[in-house]
Amino acid sequence: LDIDGYYLPTFDKIIPNQEEEVRSIRTWKAKDDDVLLCAYPKSGTHWLWEVASMLLNGSADRINLNKASAMLELIPQPMYEDIQSPRVLNSHIYFRMLPEDFVKRKCKIVYILRNPKDVAVSFFNHHFKVLEYEYSGKWENYIHRFLTGQVDYGSWFDYTLDWEKVIQDNPDYPIHIISYEDMKKDGTKEIKQLAQFLGVKADEELIKCIAGACDFERMKKEKNLLDIATADEWRDKELGIYRKGQVGDWKNWFTVAQNELFDTVYAERMKNSKFQFRCMV
Numbered sequence: 001l002d003i004d005g006y007y008l009p010t011f012d013k014i015i016p017n018q019e020e021e022v023r024s025i026r027t028w029k030a031k032d033d034d035v036l037l038c039a040y041p042k043s044g045t046h047w048l049w050e051v052a053s054m055l056l057n058g059s060a061d062r063i064n065l066n067k068a069s070a071m072l073e074l075i076p077q078p079m080y081e082d083i084q085s086p087r088v089l090n091s092h093i094y095f096r097m098l099p100e101d102f103v104k105r106k107c108k109i110v111y112i113l114r115n116p117k118d119v120a121v122s123f124f125n126h127h128f129k130v131l132e133y134e135y136s137g138k139w140e141n142y143i144h145r146f147l148t149g150q151v152d153y154g155s156w157f158d159y160t161l162d163w164e165k166v167i168q169d170n171p172d173y174p175i176h177i178i179s180y181e182d183m184k185k186d187g188t189k190e191i192k193q194l195a196q197f198l199g200v201k202a203d204e205e206l207i208k209c210i211a212g213a214c215d216f217e218r219m220k221k222e223k224n225l226l227d228i229a230t231a232d233e234w235r236d237k238e239l240g241i242y243r244k245g246q247v248g249d250w251k252n253w254f255t256v257a258q259n260e261l262f263d264t265v266y267a268e269r270m271k272n273s274k275f276q277f278r279c280m281v
């Protein structure tokens with residue numbers, strides 16, 4: 001689906017009139033306590049969605065059912081309106097596409113960053129394994145698509161630079177940046193900071209419980225059990241959202257030449273960016 005040059009996967013089985021719905025997002029009403037997670041796909045949205053939901057619920061006892069049911073571009077407006085507050089929404093769309101009311105109310109945004117080399121590998125696996133895409137290409141071809149933005153949700157560079165500009169241009173807007181790599185390095189510290197940003201009183205015990213409940217292997221096991229009915233949608237019936245959950249898996253995929261190419265494109269596209277990513281070399 002092409003919305004003024006912005007490519008989205010076609011979700012017409014889930015959301016009829018998807019184009020109309022996505023175009024109407026600008027007019028949706030927000031609630032003051034809405035929180036929105038924004039990220040380029042494969043940056044750890046499922047993970048942070050779970051963490052943020054647990055913080056707002058004040059409990060790590062329950063893994064939430066379905067992130068997709070709170071994803072702006074994947075749900076029709078009535079479903080959006082029915083989500084119970086406090087709402088933890090999520091999206092891969094650009095800031096300029098968000099509900100005007102949401103921006104006017106200065107609802108909190110958590111922006112998630114991840115090393116783009118790992119994002120590329122994760123996204124390749126996603127495209128390859130989700131049968132709906134009917135994609136059976138090879139990694140050596142995919143990397144070119146990724147670098148030129150010929151994938152759904154478009155270019156990682158465009159998306160990331162746009163958010164950086166939004167953050168710079170709106171210093172008063174409450175946007176909290178969190179990185180996948182920092183979460184992996186010291187989840188407790190990051191969750192504590194996130195709690196502060198969200199205005200949630202969370203004691204050490206709760207933070208520790210949330211970090212434990214959202215540990216990759218635990219989350220994978222629990223979520224895959226909940227998602228088992230959707231196994232037919234995946235290649236070889238293997239659920240693939242919780243794949244490897246590591247920093248630096250790109251090193252198992254990139255050849256030396258691919259890495260050089262990536263670094264060259266990265267250096268050119270990100271030359272004015274202040275974002276820094278761990279494990280790029």
Ligand code: A3P
Nearest residue numbers: 042043044045046047122214216242243244245
């Ligand atoms: P990999 O494919 O590298 O394993 P998103 O949720 O934005 O689609 O991102 C998916 C990526 O986040 C996948 O990366 C997935 O394994 C990883 N992920 C999901 N839950 C995680 C968790 N609890 N801890 C660490 N990584 C997680």
